[in-house]
Amino acid sequence: MSFGRLPSRPADAPMSEINVTPLVDVMLVLLVIFILTAPLMTSAIRLDLPQSEVGEAGTAPQAFVLVVDAQGQWFLNDQLITQDALHEQLSKAARRNPLTELELRADASVPYGRVVETMGLAQKAGLSRIGFVAEVVSP
Template sequence: MSFGRLERTQGPQPMSEINMTPLIDVMLVLVVIFIITAPLLASSIKLDLPKTEAAQAGDVPKSVMVVVDKSGQTFLGDKPLGLDELATKLAQTAKLNPDTEVQLRADAAVPYGRIVEVMGTAQKAGLNRIGFVADPTPNVTPQPKP
């Protein structure tokens, strides 16, 4: 009688790495499910709203650009205006949205008094948020003093 060999070959070794393929498959299926169901969750009540011109939202500017050139001339956007005309336009803008920011761009050669006049005009018109626009200077490392 023979019982065969006493030595046996070892079977397959257990895996020491995580198999990522099933995890990736499950995640992709979940992404597809979320992509399909997200638009359905956004608006669950269907309405047929009435139409009227009064309900249209106006184009309210969030900021207006006021420019003062070297000669002291003021511009609203690209249009040259005097201080009285500027005050009228800014008052109309403030009536539409009092939180509108005035972005003030002034040439470096403009006297300080002229800038204050333009700022006062904007504040009298009801626009209290004023931002100054400047060009960034290049990073220059300070030289050590001898």
């Protein structure tokens, strides 16, 4: 037995292409980590807030119910009201709390123009939160 050299073969040529499979694997793992941790980062700051006995926290916005009946008359909180008095009441409410909600209940036979006029009065008074109340139709 002789110890000689193994037959030699030519050296491999250098690779000129990038193998993207490991890169894609790493990027997908990072994406999953980011998706899982992003919602947790929004409340990462811990605060010790001062105590107060003066104000109420999170007061609910005030709401008015405005009804337009079939004859086109306005009722604010079930009281008949004129256009000038309605504008005055809505302006006062908007000055007290600009987030006051107006629940508009209009009869189905009221012309669309009267509903638009009512919305215009509310917006002119400074109320921008207007909700339309309707009945749910049973199937």
